[in-house]
Amino acid sequence: MAAGGVALPQHMETATGNGQGAPPDSRRWWTLSVLCLSLLMVVVGNTALNVAIPTLVRDIHATDTQLQWIVDAYSLVFAGLLLAAGALGDRFGRKGALTIGLCIFGTGSFLAGISDTPNQLIVCRAIMGMGGAFVMPATLSILTNVFPVHERARAIAIWAGVAGAGGAIGPITSGYLLAHFHWGAVFFINLPVVAVALIGGKFLVPTSRDPNRIPLDPVGSLLTIVGLAALLYGIIEAPIRGWSDARTLASFAFAVVVLAQFALWEWRNPHPMLDLNYFKRKRFTGGAAAITLVFFGMFGMFFLITQYLQFVHGWTPLGAGVRLLPFAFVMMVTAPTSARIAERIGTKHTVAIGLAIAGVGLLVASRLQADSGYGLLVIAFAVMALGMAMTMPSSTASILSSLPMGKQGVGSAVNDTTRELGGALGVAVLGSIFATRYTSALGSLSRLPAAAREAARSSVGGAIEVAHRIGGPAGAAFEHTAKKAFITGQSTAFLLAAGVALAASILIWRIMPMHLSYDYEALEEAAAGDEELALELAQLGPFEGAEGADQSVDDGHDGRGGRERSGVGAGSGDR
Structure with a gap:
């Protein structure tokens, strides 16, 4: 409904990126299935490798540093290319970007599966990240163009649920494949998924692009890639080299300089890749901050929990993966309901409460001990997943x-x-x-040989291996000490993550508008090529806000003359 109770015209609800009003595509839910399949493959590709690390050490003799880069090369390239890939998809077509991304991802997966050295695998993971950078933004932008406003929130909730569940499905799939096949199967499994997505995309995914063929911004794209790559390099290397290491500090300093130059360039560019005026909108900045902080907690949790399950409880990779299922189950079940929750209590309340619930889940996880039963972990997973399911879609x-x-x-x-x-x-x-708390709790280890002392300090897995070499009561005592030190470090980390989530909840409660607002700039762009739509817009009168909308936090202006109407989009959680 528009302001004053005026119903949205059909053209307004279905305006797409081609600049024309059109009825909803009857195949849109099949389109969503193709998009979610593509999304799931990309998310799983970022999480499936963690449980394969011991196998890679044994089969291709990867060092600790190489293992870190095998896991992180994907994220480094993925994040560095996302903005540029999204802009290219808007410019040349999102269906084409999805197709190209799937092909690149499939090629990288095949080459990774036949790699026989760590360095080859690092390069192949980077190629997979490049493909993922085209696939993931294309799935969401196609979704928003295919679904009318009144169905879009539900579709986004399903998309977000698949994205969240993929974090748990990856280790489960990887664990099963490692138990039955060569480690290359972790990558080969992507090939039939790519084939199905390509075939489905050809027939079920419509073509869409930005109706205004604005020139590309190659300088902005390059600065984004270089700046984010330097930032992520510092983040990835800091736990290994130390936060005060000269190379770590240099990478952070370089990232600040480059990203500052990017901001300056985008501000002055008449056709920016990323309009910085969007960050003046509290809906935009609040949503981005919430997603950043909830994923901060989730990724950190899974990084430690997978080690907890294997090193402290001694479960196999498959056993550890299966025990992550409650998280995926709760995400898949509850995420689609988040739109209805937002419709009832408002977007701000939904996101803030979701972050608070996620924080409670991390607090529960901080209570895990070496002898804790699986039930406590299930509770932590369920609460954390519920919080994420409320936070992500809104x-x-x-x-x-x-x-x-x-x-x-x-x-x-x-x-x-x-x-x-x-x-x-x-x-x-x-x-x-x-790592800091674990090393401190482990003690001096002065009685151990230098090599054994270094191995024990490097990881709890190394400490357990040293304990088994010692053997007897002394070995058992040292293994108990190592596991206790792991619990100390894990509890401290989870307490910090819980504090971040709870602080983020308060922040979102204060800054995020209560209601979503439909961006009238999109309708005006569509109306420029559609006389009937332009007439309908004119008949609606001035762009006043909807009754009850919280306009004080978003005044409807974007700094470039764009206008908005609050509360548009019945059933989309626009509150």
Whole structure:
């Protein structure tokens, strides 16, 4: 409903990126299935490798540093290319970007599966990250163009549920494959998924692009890639080299300089890749902050929990993966309901409460001990997943509702970049805090040989291996000490993550508008090529806000003359 109770005209509800009003595509739910399949493959590709690390050590003799880069090369390239890939999809077509991304991802997966050295695998993971950077923003931007306003929040909730569940499905799938096949199967499994997505995309995914063929911004793209790559390099290397290491500090300093130059360039550019005026909109900045901080907690949690399950409880990779199922189950079940929750209590309340619930889940996880039963972990997973299910869809909708329809690719890329940055920060910061507390709790180990002492301090897995070599009562006592030190580090890290989530809840409660607002700039762009739509807009009169909308936090102006109407989009959680 529009302001004053006026129903939205059909053209307004279905305006797409092609600049024309059109009825909803009857195949849109089949389209969503193709998009979710593509999304799931990308998310799983970022999480499936963690449980394969011991196998890679044994089969291709990877060192600790190489293992870190095998896991993180994907995220580094993925996050560095997201904004540029989203802009290219808006410019040349999102269906084409999805197709190209799937092909690149499939090629990288095949080459990774036949790699026989760590360095080859690092390069192949980077190729997979490049493909993922085109796929992920394309899925969300296509979704927002296919679904009318009254169905979009539900579709986004399903999309977000799949994205969240993928974090748990990856280790489960990887654990099963490692138990039955060569480790290359972890990558080969992507090939039939790519084939199905390509075939489905050809027939079920419509073509869309930005109706205004604005020139590309190659300088902005290059600065984004270089700046984010330097930032993530510092985040990834800091737990290994130390936060005060010269190379770590230099990478952070370089990232600040380059990203500052990017901001300056985008501010002055008449056709920016990322319009910085969007950050003046509290819906946009609030949604981005919420996603960053909830993924900070989730990635950090899974980084430590997978080690807890295998090293402390002694479960196999498959056993550890199966025990992550409650998280995926709760995400899949509850995420689709978040739109109805937001419709009833408002977007701000939904996101803030979701972050608070996630914080409670992390507090429960901080109580885990070496002898804790599985039930306590299930409770922690369920509460954390419920919080994420409430936070993610509404935050994503808040970001996308801030942007013109033609800029959904860039908006999706911003959404995805915040996920990757939040996740990388979670692993780096919580991992560093864990390592510091673990080493401190382990003690001096002065009686051990230098090599054994270094192995024990490097990880709890190394300490357990040393304990087994010692053997007897002394070995058993040292293994108990190592596991107790692990619990100390893990509890400290989870307490910090819980504090971050609870602080984020308060922040969102204070800054995020209560209601979403439909961006009228998108409708005006569509009306420029549609006389009937232009007439309907004119008949609606001035762009006053909807009754009850919270306009004080978002005045409806974007700094470039764009106008908005609050509360548009019945059933989309626009509150």
